[in-house]
Amino acid sequence: MGDWKKTIAAFREMNFSLDRDDFESKLIAQKTVCLLQMKNVDFQYPFNLYIRGPYSPNFTRDYYSHPQEFKKGDSDVSLSPEETEVVRSLNTIFQKTPSLLEIGATYALLVKNMGRSPVEALRIVKHEKGFYRDTQIAKGVSKVKEFLFEPTAEDLEWLRGEVGPMQKASVRSLRY
Numbered sequence: 001m002g003d004w005k006k007t008i009a010a011f012r013e014m015n016f017s018l019d020r021d022d023f024e025s026k027l028i029a030q031k032t033v034c035l036l037q038m039k040n041v042d043f044q045y046p047f048n049l050y051i052r053g054p055y056s057p058n059f060t061r062d063y064y065s066h067p068q069e070f071k072k073g074d075s076d077v078s079l080s081p082e083e084t085e086v087v088r089s090l091n092t093i094f095q096k097t098p099s100l101l102e103i104g105a106t107y108a109l110l111v112k113n114m115g116r117s118p119v120e121a122l123r124i125v126k127h128e129k130g131f132y133r134d135t136q137i138a139k140g141v142s143k144v145k146e147f148l149f150e151p152t153a154e155d156l157e158w159l160r161g162e163v164g165p166m167q168k169a170s171v172r173s174l175r176y
Helices: 004-013 023-038 057-065 067-072 081-094 098-113 118-128 134-148 153-175
Strands: 048-050 053-055
Touching (some): 004 023, 004 057, 004 067, 004 081, 023 053, 023 057, 048 098, 053 098, 081 134, 098 134, 118 134
Antiparallel strands (some): 048 053
16 A cells, blocks of 8 residues: 555645545546655555556555545644645646646656656657647646756757757847
């Protein structure tokens, strides 16, 4: 079993109430827990890839065993300051949007946990999530990269060199 009380504390921080009778609520919860675990907020739930993305039967068992606690946000556990920051970051980036969480968590699980290359993961997401528009897929993948994959100093230096001339040209064009 996972740390369901800590999971409730994370949801409380997001102002999110898990209703086990609402599909969208369960989808948001599953993907949120999966992504937070990838960013080292450990709830001790294993995830596998299912039709609608990452899914944990153990987590499902816990929220079906404690429906009122999850719905009311009732837990005596608190998150560490670092965990709180990660939860807030995820909430700010994804804003509890089910489609973006589903796309992003699926892509991340493929890359981080299943060893797929980013190109292969994107191909799989497009195939498996063909009911989403390409723009939604691009946005979900972009958001999960923003959340999980922090750029290195070398990445930032390369980016400055790459976009610097365009930024300068843009500023000059505003003068005329």
